[in-house]
Amino acid sequence: MSPQHNPSKRPLTLRDVSEAAGVSEMTVSRVLRNRGDVSDATRLKVTKAAKMLGYVPNKIAGALASQRVNLVAVIIPSMSNMVFPEVMTSISEVLDETPLQPVIGVTNYLPEKEESVLFEMLSWRPSGVIIAGLEHTAAARAMMQNADVPIVEIMDLDGDPIDAIVGVSQRRAGREMAEAIIEQGYRKIGFMGTNMPLDHRARKRFEGFTEALAKAGIEIADQEFYSGGSALVKGREMTEAILKRSPDLDFLYFSNDMIGAGGLLYCLANGIDVPGQVGLAGFNGVELLDGLPKQLATMDAERHQIGRIAAQIIAARANGEEVEARIELTPKLQFGDTLKR
Amino acid sequence: MSPQHNPSKRPLTLRDVSEAAGVSEMTVSRVLRNRGDVSDATRLKVTKAAKMLGYVPNKIAGALASQRVNLVAVIIPSMSNMVFPEVMTSISEVLDETPLQPVIGVTNYLPEKEESVLFEMLSWRPSGVIIAGLEHTAAARAMMQNADVPIVEIMDLDGDPIDAIVGVSQRRAGREMAEAIIEQGYRKIGFMGTNMPLDHRARKRFEGFTEALAKAGIEIADQEFYSGGSALVKGREMTEAILKRSPDLDFLYFSNDMIGAGGLLYCLANGIDVPGQVGLAGFNGVELLDGLPKQLATMDAERHQIGRIAAQIIAARANGEEVEARIELTPKLQFGDTLKR
DNA sequence: ATAATTCGTGTTAGCGGTAACATAGTTGAA
DNA sequence: TTCAACTATGTTACCGCTAACACGAATTAT
Structure with missing residues (x-):
């Protein structure tokens, strides 16, 4: 048969x-x-x-007749940064236990693209929206407000949510890292990051970082930015450049783990004593770090938790349950081997 | 307003x-x-x-009335392996130029999950299906055959396609790597791979590899498998284990670049001369390799091309154009610094 | 035994759009 | 002038399914 x-x-x-x-x-x-x-x-x-x-x-006909759609729109800036596929994985894990199904949209960090992707997705009348970040165009905000479905903004926590929100305070993450670095006695601090004005999370971390430094009377001693290309290579290159230019730096803060790993590999290859001569730290807590010769200091962005909780909120709301709308997770500082004296 | x-x-x-x-x-x-x-x-x-x-x-109503849906189902085994997000990125790039929109389904390498994901997606009557691999349950094959939309199977090339197919021959990739290794004079060859009987592409590469070795009268001297965990760490650990057990190995072939990178880092850290004492090679050509201290030999799986072409086929077919149904791409061997004597 | 439920199935009327055709005005060529 | 051809808009009939209700048969309660 x-x-x-x-x-x-x-x-x-x-x-x-x-x-x-x-x-x-x-x-x-x-x-x-x-x-x-x-x-x-x-x-x-x-x-x-x-x-x-x-x-x-034919679910199209079924959805039209029943006014029920089992899709959940998930809107992320990129697939090239492993962080987002990881969040997706957690979302999928949770939704797999429900009749709901994620549908992914990618914005390439462009607000207008986000708006159009959102419009496209809402026109399928999903049961919920999970969207990265708090910064949206006015039209995008209005669409979400009018959509009458649960909206969960994820990753970030610094700003006004439309509905529910799950994430870590990026400002706080930057601040706490700065405080730990100062506490360990580092004073001449260099910063390396992406050249992406639209990556608001990176921007907020940087702001929190400099703010905490300022409170201790310290200023960023030197900085370097990159865009495109292999992050590991860029980390290497930027580290070389910044250390040649400012040999007196005693700490390098990288806005993500990939460039941090590049920096670490550069230091190791060039006999620079880490963390004696130069301390290093990144951000995200990516799995990759576990395999490196030395454990890079980092801060876990809790992205698995974020994905899981966001999906749970959508699932609960889809069942008509009320759930708490603001979940603040605490990024955990991992000192590793590169942040201590 | x-x-x-x-x-x-x-x-x-x-x-x-x-x-x-x-x-x-x-x-x-x-x-x-x-x-x-x-x-x-x-x-x-x-x-x-x-x-x-x-x-x-309301696209639901629109789709029902017009019998047209602008969604393309993309079915992949996993999001944790960067290879698939990369393919997705290329697919998105191409579809962004069209009215079509990708919808992602993840199977976790499980045939039954693949079947149910496919069923779910087909019930939205997409304009096309892009699916990784050639091995499907009988029911899944039947569904695709009956669906009356373009189906593109990607990544693999060894087997009978349902409709269109874009990929590299995994067997050939394994074979060519083996031939290169032999040509360079290596003879005591160890293999390291995943413990995943359902990863057919890895399996076929391995088969091609051993087949070519056999033709030269060589057998795998030792092997090691892993599952779960950080691939980089596992690569490190497996390399340590296999070299302790079989110190006379002169080459290590890793079934993917991540464990290969782990192996490379282990060798470097332990003063093992690469490629003098031991040669190394991986598979995939992931960007990460560029940032390592030494360039790992690998074979580019052409995944960006694959994604691009698959999406183009769907887009062309959606416009009623006829297009070639079988695209064989050639994996390019990169010798790097770890495969030569 | 008879009414009140429950069970199993069918009937009807949409859900919110769009294809296809219909219908006035308008325009322009013969 | 006269009618074919076009332009701009409206009308009608679905698309394939499900909510809601209807209804006879079987079961249970009284």
Whole structure:
């Protein structure tokens, strides 16, 4: 009873199944959705007929009729930064236990792209939206406010959420890193980051960082920015450049772990004593760091938790449950081997 | 004229816009889709009204009525392996130039999960399917055959495609790597890979590899497998284990670059002469390798090309164009610094 | 035994759009 | 002038499914 190749080109509908099974379309619909009372005998007839024909229900029609859609829009800036696929993985894990299904949209960090992706996704009337960050165009905000579905903004916590929010305070993360660095006695601090004015999270971390330094009467001694290319290579190159230019730096703060790892590898290869001569720290707590010769100091951005909780909020709301709308997670500082004297 | 917060909870429909603009629903539909002749005056009235109300069209209804869906199902085994997000990125790049939009499904390398994800996606009647690999359950194959949309199987090339196929021959990739290794004079060869019987591409590479070795009268001298955890760490650990157990190995072939990088770092840290004492090679050509102290030999799996071409095939077919159905790409061997004597 | 439930199935009327055709005005060529 | 051809808009009939209700048969309660 393997599915037959549909001979007429006409796509199969409930009617085809119902005729094959000798029952009404409604009964087939009930069987296929496991809803309502159907006798075992008819249930069997119907499943048999459906399988034999190779019937695949049309969710478009179903969604229109029932006003229910099991899709959750997930909007992220990029797939090249492992952070976002990781968040996605956690979201998927949670939604796998529910009838909901994630649909991913990528914005490339462009607000207008975000707006158009959002518009596109909302036009499928999803059961919820998970979106990275708090900065959106006015139109995007308005769309989300009017959409009448749960909206969860993730990753960041510094700003006004539209609805629910799950993340870490990026400012605080930058601040705490600065405080730890100062506490360890480092004073001549260099910063390396991405050249992306639209990466608001990186920007806020930097602001928190400099703010805390300022409170201790310290200023960034030198800085370096990059864009594009392999982050590991860029980290290497920037570290070389900054140390040649400012040999008296005693600490390098990298805005992400990949460039931090590049910096670490550069120092190790060039006999620079880490953390004696120069201390190093990154951000994110990516798994990769575990495999490096030395453990880079970093701060875990809690992205698995974030994905998990965001998905749970959507799932709960989809069931009509009320849930707390603001979840602040605490980024955990890991000193590793590169941040101590 | 910023969008008003919809006062009645009832979601907006074309009718609301049409009433606000004083025209028929059909005219609004025409304006919003840029189809058919509409006078500039009415066009303006309509866009104004739509914007004012904050109207978001309902694609579900639209898709049902027009029998057209702009979604492309993309089914991949995992998001944790950077290879797949990279393919996704290329697919997105191409589809961004079209009205089509990718929808991602993740199978976790499980055939049954693949089947259910596929079923779910097909029930949204996408305009095409891009799916990793050639191994599917019978039911999954049947569904794709009956779906009457373009299907592109990607990454692999060794097997019978359902429709179109874009990829590299994994067997050949393994074979060519083996031949290069032998050519360089290595003879005592160790293999390290994942413990995943369902990763068919890794399996085929391994088969091609051993086959070519056999042709030269060589057998794998020792092997090691891992599952889960940080690939970089595992590469390190496995390398240590295999070299302790079989100190006479003169080459280590890793089934992916991450464990290869771990192996490389281990060797460097332990003063093992690479490639003098031991040669190393991985697979995939991941960007990360560029940042390591030594360039690991690898073979580029052409995943950006694969994503791009797969998306182009779908886009062309969606326009009714005929396109070649079998694209074989050639994995390029990169000797790097770890495969020569 | 008879009414009140429950069970299993069918019927009807949309869901919110769009294809296809219909219909006035307008324009322009014969 | 007269009618074919076009322009701008409207009307109608679905797309494939499900909510809501209807209804006879079977079961249970009284």
